[in-house]
Amino acid sequence: MHTLVLTKGVPDFREGQVSFDEDGHLERGKTPTVMNPNDKHALEAALQTKVRHGGTVSLMSMGPPGYKEVLEEGMRDVYADDLYLLSDREMGAADTWATSITLSTGIDHLDEEPDVVFAGFKTADGETGHTGPQTCWCQDWPIVTHVVALDIDEEEGTLRAKRLVEGDVEEIETVEAPLPCFVVADPEFEPTYRKADHRLRHKDLRAETEQRAEALDLDEDVTVWNQEALNLDPDFIGLDGSPTIVSGVDPIPKAPSEREATVIEPGDEEGMESLFEELQPYAEAD
DSSP states (O other), X not given: OEEEEEOOEEEOGGGTOOOBOTTSOBOGGGSOEEEOTTHHHHHHHHHHHHHHHOOEEEEEEESOGXXXXXXXXXXXXXXXSEEEEEOOGGGTTOOHHHHHHHHHHHHHTSSSOOSEEEEOSOOTTTOOXXXXXXXXXXHTOOEEEEEXXXXXXXXXXXXXXXXXXXXXXXXXXXXXXXXSEEEEEOTTOOOOOOSHHHHHHHHHHHHXXXXXXXXXXXXXXXXEEOHHHHTOOGGGSTTTTOXXXXXXXXXXOOOOOOOOOOOXXXXXXXXXXXXXXXXXXXXXXX
16 A cells, blocks of 8 residues: 655744745745644544555655755654655746646656545645645546545555535535545544554554654655656746736734743742642632
């Protein structure tokens, strides 16, 4: 079983240091970056698949060289085996369509075709939710979105999933799709490890990955493919291949701190006593 997770770095809006060029395009190389929060659910779905069915997990991202650290974070979360970064200035300033073309080409260059590709619900910087479905469209595979639970029948070559019905989060439907396919994990996705051997396998994978993560060399252990390696036409990627036009961008200032903090060291008996007196009323029963 080979699964692939598409992940992305997004601006760390908490820092308020988001950089734009004169044309309103985000300068990702100059902006603090974190993993897209919704990709965590895709990682959890891929990890559950690896625990239950074995096999390998690959991570893929498109972005500047700094995204290697995002892939490293993803490897620690999902216990990934292979890391791929699609990186080239020709790919810069891409919208979701140009990004999807690049990612789909990256998938085609893998040594082994994935059985399932997992994608996050949407990104914190775009909010469109287009990249996963558009990449799937390029592959011409079936797709299941808003997935909250799933399992795979390897003998039948099918994926069975529970998904939220659009417009009504209280209604869940069960659907089935042939492999290979795409899965967009919903924020409500919850991995489950009911069997003892699954829980033991999860524990072993965590220990194995901690060892590999400590020895990870981002320059040696991340496969980087540029525009030439992927044989991509520059007219169909990056800014030139993006039909989306940004009419304007409003900078996001760093939010001012409105709370005062009192620092109390563990050895400060007077301070600890004061803290206890402050919290005691909240601990009293009604």
